[in-house]
Amino acid sequence: xxxxxxxxxLRRAAEAMEKAVIDDNTNNQNHENNTxxxxxxxxxxxxxxxxxxxxxxxAEDKDFAEAKxxxxxxxxxxxxxxxxxKQDLSKVEHFLSKExxxxxxxxxxxxxxxxxxQIYDELNVSDTNIINIEELEDRFVIKVSLLxxxxxxxxxxxxxxxxxxxRDVRVEKRVRITLSKIKNAKSMEEARKCDGCGANMDLNKTxxxxxxxxxxxxxxxxxxxxxxxx
Ligand SMILES: [Zn+2]
Numbered sequence: 730x731x732x733x734x735x736x737x738x739l740r741r742a743a744e745a746m747e748k749a750v751i752d753d754n755t756n757n758q759n760h761e762n763n764t765x766x767x768x769x770x771x772x773x774x775x776x777x778x779x780x781x782x783x784x785x786x787x788a789e790d791k792d793f794a795e796a797k798x799x800x801x802x803x804x805x806x807x808x809x810x811x812x813x814x815k816q817d818l819s820k821v822e823h824f825l826s827k828e829x830x831x832x833x834x835x836x837x838x839x840x841x842x843x844x845x846x847q848i849y850d851e852l853n854v855s856d857t858n859i860i861n862i863e864e865l866e867d868r869f870v871i872k873v874s875l876l877x878x879x880x881x882x883x884x885x886x887x888x889x890x891x892x893x894x895x896r897d898v899r900v901e902k903r904v905r906i907t908l909s910k911i912k913n914a915k916s917m918e919e920a921r922k923c924d925g926c927g928a929n930m931d932l933n934k935t936x937x938x939x940x941x942x943x944x945x946x947x948x949x950x951x952x953x954x955x956x957x958x959x
Contacts, residue, residue, distance in 0.1 A: 782862045786869050789912060798952070799857045802873045802906055805954060810849045810879075813837060823947045826955045840883075845892060850880035851899060860905075870909045870955070877902050877959075907956040915950050924949070 787793050805824055812818040816837045822830050840847055856876040863870040878901045882894025923930045925943030937944050947953055 782864050782869075785864060786862060789869070790910065790914070795859065798871075799859070799873070801952070802908065803854045803857055803875065806854055806875060806877070806904065806906060806957070807852060809833060809954075809957070810852055813840075813847055814849055816841060816846075823945075824951075824953050826953060829954055829957055832957075840886075844886045846884045846886050846889070848880065848882050848884060848894075850882070850896070852879040853877070868909045868911045870907060871952075873906045873908065875904045875906065877904050902959065905956075905958040906954060908952045909948075909955050910952045911948065920945065920950055 805821070809818075809821050809825070812821045813833055813836055818825075818830065818833055818837060821833075825833070836847070854875050854877050856874075858874050859871055860874045861870075861872040863872075878899045880894075880896055880898075881900050882896050883892040884890060885892060921930055922928070923938040923941065923943050924946070925938055926941040928938060928940045930938055930945065
């Protein structure tokens with residue numbers, strides 16, 4: 730039960746953050762939501778991708794569904810940028826590689842030191858495509874291309890005064906995200922047992938074993954982001 734609750738909490742947090750972004754941008758959302766949904770529905774797998782690798786992946790990972798996967802990547806991207814805006818990466822740390830977490834932490838620290846807010850306003854993701862699937866010895870690696878659009882500007886943190894950037898015209902950027910999932914990934918059922926000591930873990934609260942301090946590592950169970958080229 731504990732782990733399901735943990736997942737539900739994660740999901741609720743993700744939904745809350747997405748809603749926060751949408752609430753911030755009510756003016757421009759209707760049209761954008763259509764774009765977003767259409768991108769998720771259409772089957773855009775690049776024909777050049779080896780069907781064999783995709784089939785092997787599906788054989789290995791029974792839960793894999795392409796549309797679901799693309800929606801998940803969109804959500805991870807939006808959550809990461811929302812984390813930078815809110816200067817709080819605690820909700821995204823679990824699915825970012827160490828390097829990516831450090832990259833965005835530096836960005837947040839830099840903003841904090843200047844007493845600034847980075848705003849990604851009217852943030853929208855569309856046209857998400859899997860552009861490559863690779864099978865390595867111990868993992869599958871998927872590269873995804875996303876079309877991102879947002880108003881990119883900076884405000885002062887306390888007085889919300891304009892510092893720099895463009896508040897009228899959205900930038901449009903192709904972002905490439907590389908994700909990986911280990912083969913023989915443990916099932917989410919197994920995540921209820923601590924990797925360190927085997928104790929039942931209450932992942933509800935922290936994702937840290939209360940007996941031995943082992944941290945729950947998402948990469949042992951699910952897709953994690955290795956790289957974001959933005
Ligand atoms: Zn433990």
